[in-house]
Amino acid sequence: MAKSDTHMTMRVVNHIRGMIETGGLQPGDRIPPEREFARKLRISRASLRTGIGYLAAMGVMDVRHGVGTFVADGPPEIGKSSLSLLGALHGFQSWQMFEARRILESELAALAAERGREHHFASLSEEVAEMYATVANPMDYLIHDIRFHRVIAQASGNPILAALMETITSALYDERRKTAERSRDLKESADLHREIYRAIRSRNAADARTVMTRHLTMAQSAQDMEATSGEPKSVARSRKTGKRADEA
Amino acid sequence: MAKSDTHMTMRVVNHIRGMIETGGLQPGDRIPPEREFARKLRISRASLRTGIGYLAAMGVMDVRHGVGTFVADGPPEIGKSSLSLLGALHGFQSWQMFEARRILESELAALAAERGREHHFASLSEEVAEMYATVANPMDYLIHDIRFHRVIAQASGNPILAALMETITSALYDERRKTAERSRDLKESADLHREIYRAIRSRNAADARTVMTRHLTMAQSAQDMEATSGEPKSVARSRKTGKRADEA
DNA sequence: ACTTCGGAGAGGTCCGACCACTAGAATACA
DNA sequence: TGTATTCTAGTGGTCGGACCTCTCCGAAGT
Known part of the structure; x- marks a missing residue:
């Protein structure tokens, strides 16, 4: 995991990595134009682009056509776009994703119950209210549902998790974005979210965990x-060998 | 997340994605040589390469100089090489990584306690034995330590987690690979691993979880x-603004 | 002021040549 | 015969330089 010499790609990656680690490059900053940067690093523009592409694929850089290349801003993303690909490749099952999420x-x-702050609680409360207000509109409901969970993640104080x-x-969501739930379910869902919110606000970590698991x-x-009544197929497809995960 | 038309990169990615999802491409398979494949897709070799580079960065493809390009084999990797970069970028703290791991x-x-199979238990047992046998050699000990945890992950039956x-x-490990622990600590560590092993083998999930947490x-x-006694610096560096993670 | 147009500058794509590595075939040697 | 060496075809890696497309913003026109 060193190879700073060969492989132009790694040379670029390590160079930028160094700039980031020394604080010379911070989120939102712009790197020099490709032509200029390539000249400075004494490599071709094509090679530079390979390296930048690598970093962009990992969510570290943000390339904007006609504007420039920037260090990624916003919340960190870990392999966000890769999981569905990897899932198709390794035949991840739907229940495994749900389990991981749970x-x-x-x-x-x-x-969040232990470390949440007042403004987090306020946001959660607001989203719950919005959820009750949109039980008749699954599309809008989903937005607040997502935000609710996202606020909890922020309140946890652990950006990695x-x-x-x-x-x-x-x-x-990528797998099945249709799932237009019925309003009755949404009412129940909103109730559960409210319970979660209350547990968190009262700093009852055990309850928060339990109710979230239930939800x-x-x-x-x-x-x-819904999936069973529709098409009873799983995410996985037939594989050549089904025991790859068991080797050392 | 569609854009199949513009952006050559996505055209390539989606094409290969399709080949994977329809089962036409399985782990270990080889894709055609770049020149040939580019001709078939009616795009330049350069564009094809950016697409392949994207997939390779996500761990979906495995490019071997002088040999060919293959669909990744072996266990799935999610942003394995990106986390340390992202960490430096967003100032992840050491305790956050430990917490996530815990x-x-x-x-x-x-x-693993619920779903582990006999051969997993056998592997765990063997690694524990090896750990006791190498308490005097931190280097060797670490190998078995890592393998022990890896076997548990496999035994869990959830490849995503x-x-x-x-x-x-x-x-x-990337952050601090030195940490040459003392033998006395290793003995205690081995004892804990043995406890974990026993809890798992006896299918006592609660104990397994508890002891693992303790470990x-x-x-x-x-x-x-060890870090405090040495250099009291944290992973994070000074940042321009410390509140980026709190916006919606 | 407001709108429109155009140009500067940035990334995106392409071409075609050449370099570097790997694996296996062909060859030389013991 | 068996083994070591060399050669070579095939494949990814790098290069440079031409040209296209997109954004942004200021100048010109209304």
Whole structure:
């Protein structure tokens, strides 16, 4: 994991990495134009672009056509776009994604109960109110649902876990974004969110974790039911060998 | 997340994605040589390469100089090399990584207790034995330590969580790979691993989770102590604004 | 002021040549 | 015969330089 010499790609990556680690490059900053930067690093523009592409794929750089290349701003993203690809490749099952989400979010809720601040609680309260107000409109409801969970992730005080959650949930939505839930379910869902909110606000970590687990378990079975009645196929496809994960 | 038309990169990515999703491309398979493939897709070799580079950065493709380009084999990797970069960029704290690891591995241990199979238990047992045998050699000990945790991840039956764990632990080792622990600590560590093993083998999920949590908490304080006595600097550097993570 | 137009500057794509690496075939040697 | 060496075809890596497209913003026109 060193190879600073060969491989132009790594040369670029390490150079920029160094600029970031020494604080010379911060989120939102712009790097020099490709032609100029390439000249400075004594490499071709093509090679420079390879390196930048690598960093952009990992969410570290943000390339904007006609504008420039910037260090990524906003919340960190860990392999956000890769999980669905990897999922198709390794045949991830839907229940595995739900399980991962359930585990992450439950702990996130517990942490939020311990470390959340007043403005987080205020946001959560507001989103819950909006959820009740939009039970008749699944599209709008979903927006507040997502925001609710996102606020909890922020309130947990752990951006790494928050990023992991973001990765999984986006892959989950990617898989089945249709799932137009019925209003009756949404009412129940809103009730659960309210319970979660109360547990967090009263700093009851154990309850927050428990209710969040219950909420996500229900959400999973709801989707499973809908999937079963529709097309009974799983995410996984037939594979050449099904035992790759068992080797050392 | 569609844009199949413009952007050559996405055209390539989506094409290969399609080949994977329809099962026409499986792990280990080789894609055509760049020149030929580019001609087939009616795009330049350069554009094809940017697309492949994107997929390679996400761990979906494996490009081997002088040999060919293959669909990634082996266990899935989610942003494995990106976390340390992202960490430097967003100022992830060491304790946050430890916390994420603790949460993931604790649940992984619990799941392993529920779903582990005989051959997993056998592997765990063997690694524990090796750990006791190498308490005097931190270098060798570490190998078995890592393998022990990896077997648990496999035994959990959830490759997604396993991949996330892999991502975090590798970033953790990346940060401080020196930490030559003392033999006395290793003996205690081995004892804890043995306890974890026993809990898992006896299918006691609660105990497995508890002991794993204890183990990782101890490991963290051990490293913290060592770090404090040495250089009292944190992973984070000074930032322009410290409130980026709080916006909607 | 407001709108429109155009140009500067940035990234995106392409071409075609050449370099570097790998694996296996062909060859030389013991 | 068996083994070591060399050669070579095939494949990814790098290069430079031409040209296209997109954004932004200021100048000109209304």
